[in-house]
Amino acid sequence: MMTVGFTANAKKNDQGVDWSKFQGYSGVYAYKSDKFAIAQLGGSYGGTFIDQLTYNSQVSSAKSHGLRAHTYLWYGIGGNKLNAKNALDYYLPKVQTPKGSIVALDYEDGASGSVAANTNAILYGMKRVAAAGYTPMYYSYKPYTLAHVDYKQINKQFPNSLWIAMYPNYLVTPHPNYNYFPSMDGVAIFQFTSTYKAGGLDGNVDLTGITDNGYSCHNVETPAPATKYYSWNPRKVKATGSVWTYDDLKSRKKVGHWPKGTEFDIAKVVHVAGKVYRLQLDNGKYLSGRYDRFKNMYYCNSKLKQVKNIKAVKLYKNPERTKSVGVFSKGNYFNIKSIAKTKSGLWELKTESEFYMTANKDYVVKTK
Secondary structure, X not given: OOOOOEOOOOOOOOEEEEEOHHHOXXXXXXXXXXXEEEEEEEEEEOOEEEEOOOHHHHHHHHHHXXXXXXXXXXXXXXXXXXXXXXXXXXXXXXXXXXXXXXXXXXXXXXXXXXXXXXXXXXXXXXXXXXXXXXXXXXXXXXXXXXXHOOHHHHHHHOOOOEXXXXXXXXXXXXXXXXXXXXXXXXXXXXXXEOXXXXXXXXXXXXXXXXXXXXXOHHHOOOOOOOOOEOOOOOOEEEEOOOEEEEOOOOOOOEEEEEOOOOEEEOOEEEEEXXXXXXXXXXXXXXXXXXXXXXXXXXXOOOOOOEEXXXXXXXXXXXXXXXXXXXXXXXXXEEEEEEEEEOOOOXXXXXXXXXXXXXXXXXXXXXXX
């Protein structure tokens, strides 16, 4: 890849790797400080699908190493929307990383001669990714993008969604050299080398915190505007005021009225239109999906460092909480190492002693 020297004031943050089949079934690791891995699920090569048989095990391996796992697709669809549709129809159901996590479209070959058609096909794919509940990103390198894609249109519809590659050389590069930063608006991940370690491995730096998506509840600990909706499943919520349940998605048929403080178990989140979502209960009824109407009842922000239990809690050897190690009466403090997600989608707190406990705010409160 050609390199051009630009200066930038991009903020250095978490670093991580990306993998394809060439990194094997377990992936290749570089540094203990790495925080994320982005694995290739497969892709469309001019309409032909080629799966990466290493994807599922790479995702499992990344999680077992404590990395935030994300997904990317080879998106060699040119400007053909039918090929784009077929690719997303085929691959989106196969994504193994959590809802909210990144699904990036790798667009670095096969572009058509029409910038408009290429851009529209990319935006179509990113909209499909978002509608499926994931964080869409566009991957490529700057010269190819400028030649074939109107990236400003991508930024307009999906701000800060670019993952752009540019390398200073092919020497081992453990940290980004910002003299070679691709000076484009909207770059959220900078792939700064293909030789992150000896032997070759892509190295990336997250400039915005986007790799927390799917693992930190989109930082819902911060109060959100009244117009913001849950686009991901919070699993359990508490009403911040009196609320209604509805028999229909348009919230026209009221079927129940509930007082402030009522807790609801959420079966799934249903997209209505635009940025509007509803929370669906196990009985099929609906609640508003607005943040200001319902408080998420599980801590899931990766920045959480310590909690105090306000009720008796059990600690477990595994996140599914099948192997108990003891009961702790209220008033204990627990240092938190990370947030874990169970197979059912609930969040658990992993303590520094390597045990697991509930993240339910009815049982624990944040102290740090």
